[in-house]
Amino acid sequence: MDKSNLLNVSNLKKTFIKKSGTFLKRKKTEVYAVNNINLEVKKGEILGIIGESGCGKTTTARMIMRLMKETEGEISFEGVNLCNLKDSETNKIRKKMQMIFQDPYDTLNPGMRILDILMEPINAHEKNLPYQAKYQRVVEAIEAIELRPAEDFIHRYPHQLSGGQRQRIAIARAIILKPSFIAADEPTSMLDVSVRAGILNLLLDLRKKMGLTMMFITHDLSTASYMCDRIAVMYQGKIVEIGPTKKIIHKPSHPYTKALVAVVKDLNHFIKNREKLILDGEVDSTKEEKGCPFVSRCPHKEDICHSQVPNLEAIDNGHSVSCHCHTELLERTS
């Protein structure tokens, strides 16, 4: 295993059981939320995960954070396999990895002051510190997220803060234990455009100052391209393409990535060439896997796509794609 990897995920799977039908004809179907994912996160990098809602981005992050048990697979963090740990050992690991959630209105307890909110992680993991030192940590964390002076904010309740400020507090809570890894799950999607940029820049700044490694989940390609060193594109529980940000943006190889890039890069071009880029179709994750998950919406499909699941193959240095036809597509476009 590569030593420079902070996190290694291999063959990760998560299935949910979906119940349907009436009392006597009850049927249980397996839904693949995450289907055989392999990825690694190198020390100090920001890996972006993009995809549409329901594609398994958040489920992946929650499994890595141990907020959810995997069905199959292995997650190793700093060389430790997280999947076989006891609860008490998992709790110790949690100190090193933290999560920032999507909705800053839901994730802060409205009955607690900012001080209490930020004190909680310290009390959970570093109980024995004297109160003064804990207080000092809280002040430092608030200053690190650029809410100054910290004393102005420390005694407030969440409802006295704006959306952007709340998200900053959520970030402070994530960094207060000085973790090495942070998973940010759509941290800006609930915020207005004018505040969004501030949060993005803050995260970039924190990574530089604290040497953080991040997993950045988003559905917005332009945000991902601003934040991330590498991007993994997910579709229906699978990684369909992964590679350095520049490659993904300038040389997208999977038809799904191509459509995504086309939409963001030049919407007018997309509108004119819609049929060539993507077909109207439904996302149905309950279907048995036989062929490529994208086949119902792919404009370039061939016979093999219906019968065989494509593997993630390396096409370039660090750039992999999971598509039967990517070589022909490349020739056709160039």
Add this chain to the structure above:
Amino acid sequence: MNTVLSVENLSTYFKTDKGIAKAVENVSFSLNKGEMLGLIGESGCGKTTVAQSILRLIEYPGKVVSGRVLLNGRDLIKASDKDLASMRWKEISVIPQSAMNALNPIFTIGDQIMESILIHENVSKREALKRTKTLLELVGIDGERWRSYPHEFSGGMKQRVAIAMALACNPKLVISDESTTGLDVLTQAQVIALIKNLQKKMDLSVILISHDLPMVTAICDKIAIMYAGNIVEWAPTEDILKNARHPYSQALLNASPDLGNPEKEVVSIPGSVPNLVNFPNSCRFHTRCPLAFDKCRQENPEFKEVRNGHYTACFLEGVGNHG
């Protein structure tokens, strides 16, 4: 060119316990036939209130206190309820914000689309059904699916049904109120593509309300940018992109990342949107404006034309090049 809609000095206030909230104040703009106008702003800036005022959907404690909304020369604000009812759907229609909630779950979509046709036009049920099927095909849904209930459709398809419904009586003006928010990126693009293509095909006038600046700049002919209840700038898209005059417009353009220009550093706007209850008579952006000076704190600048078709409200306009 013939003007379809012209909004003149529209103000809508809401009564609250703490005083009067001037949710929309002195908003003026107009829309030509076959034109697509993007109405942009952050949440709470009054975009939807403008749309609701145009459609006379404002309810207590809100009230349109002044202004005119002329649709083909007729003032919607003064129109009687009966006149208004006959104009809705036929001349002006809405694609609502979340189609998931806009459709009635216990009726088939065919029934729902037919309802507005049957009310407004003197046609037989068979004729109405035929038109419903054509409408569904127009938005890319199999006509035979008129028997389906809303829950049988995905989010993007429900949105298409909502579009079909808005077009049911051949309106001249369609207001799309954040109709793609909440959909996935690709579905969103497909719905937008549909609206754009239909607009061209049917020569519709469209007001596209959105907070997604890149999307709006890509497809709209003109853009109006709102901030805290005022339109701060209104101009052809090209002018906004290349020569935005108002500090808020400039800041907004700098706030979102751009795929085509990865080196661009995004900058946030400091501060937050002011509370509009009992807001003093000053420029509404002055608390966050890097260029604000004394006058901005005492008066609200007039919304005026600075160049051909380019309107803005800023005291710095004409003082010198601040852009």
